[in-house]
Amino acid sequence: MTTTGTDTHRGSPTCLPIRSDMDLMWIRQEVRRLATEAQFSLVQQTKLVTAASELARNTLVHGGGGHMEATVLNEGVHTAVRLVFADSGPGIADVDQAMSDGYTSGGGLGLGLGGARRLVHDFRLDSEPGRGTTITVVMWHGGVPPTRQAI
Amino acid sequence: MWLPQAHVPVLRLDDVLLVAIQGDLQDKNAERLQYDVLRHIADNPATGVVIDISSVEVVDSFLGRVLAEIAAGAGLLAAQTIVAGMRPTVAITLVELGLTLTGLRTALDVQSALRMLREHPAPAAREHGERGAYDNDRD
Secondary structure: OOOOOOOOEEOOOEEEEEOOHHHHHHHHHHHHHHHHHOOOOHHHHHHHHHHHHHHHHHHHHOOOOEEEEEEEEEEOOEEEEEEEEEEOOOOOOOHHHHHOOOOOOOOOOOOHHHHHHHHOOEEEEEEOOOOOEEEEEEEEOOOOOOOOOOO | OOOEEOOOOEEEEOOEEEEEEEOEEOHHHHHHHHHHHHHHHHHOOOOEEEEEEEEOOOOOHHHHHHHHHHHHHHHHOOOEEEEEOOOHHHHHHHHHHOOOOOOOEEEOOHHHHHHHHHHOOOOOOOOOOOEOOOOOOOO
């Protein structure tokens, strides 16, 4: 989709399945590629790939698998990478609890969601018990543009 | 360059085990490495384990936990573990992630790690020339 003004130009999204720990490697590779394409610094690349790894594992372990959709966004001179992780698993009943450090319903450290949120600029979690979970994260090259609060 | 690493070899230098993780590790291979290191120690006692992560571009909470568990398991088998060569980008990310690698000894490179094992064979936290374990860096 191409629009004018301050609207966001979106590259064509790529969609990757999250069905196994092998898929987590493909996710990390693809996110690294997009972060490089968006000319992120090495620190930003590492943060985004790490956040993607946490969220993809969350989709795999707690959501029973799903997929990730990745898009490079352009707004004027600003570039961002948006990642959407979606599953149709059991959903999250208490989002605040799930976001808090140390909370885990699996065997992990409980840092996945809260940790991933700290690594990116925008973080949105949509979930309903029984209807799955969708997590959207955005990282901007060099920081969030002043005209934009959230996507 | 992204390269998957299927199997991580465990090398022995006298009584020190040397493990160099290269590229991206699949979860199951990280868990296998944990078993391999402890089995090597049990088969033929070692006083130290050095894990070189200088080629590792991403350490998420899963790999961080595996590293900490290797160190804890090796400790129970009387061997000290030092994680060597963490990239600055990885360190920055782990702090922001809130990963508390409490008790994990680190060194800037393999050579420093081997020297630490030679000069300070007894476990001691936060010695000179050694990066201490992360404390709680959560918001």
